[in-house]
Amino acid sequence: MDFSDLNLVYSTDGGKIDKPKETKSAPEGDGIIRIHRETKGRKGKGVTLIKGLQLDEKALKILAKEIKKRTGTGGAVKDFVIEIQGDQREIVKVFLEKKGYKVKLAGG
Structure with a gap:
């Protein structure tokens, strides 16, 4: 039996082994x-997608929280894309332009 492919998770010498976290870059x-509007694969419910932000994951989550507060809706951050519930494109566009970003409305 070859154990070379298994990951070490505990050692009697040092206890639990923590793997270094991989950080993805934008x-x-x-x-x-x-800013896109998408309904595909969401049972007809529309969401606003914000793509192209050159921020790390922590900064994206902070910005998403501000946008959710401004629009009064829920949302999430997935794969460097902010998803906001509903068609909030105009509100998000004005908000991001005030923050100094160059914004385009794209898609349906």
Whole structure:
């Protein structure tokens, strides 16, 4: 039996072994924030997607919290994309422009 592929999780010498966390970096973009509306795969419920922000995960979550507070809706951050419930494109566009971002409305 070959144990070379197994991950070490505990050692009697040092106790629990913590793996170093992998940090993903934001995908490269052209500096323009694109705001989409999507209903596909969501049982007809529309969401607003905000793509192209060159921020790390922590900063994205903080910005998403501000946007959710401004729109009065829920949302999430998934794969460097902020998802806001409902069609909130105009509110989000004005909010991001006030923050100094270059914003375009894209998609349906």
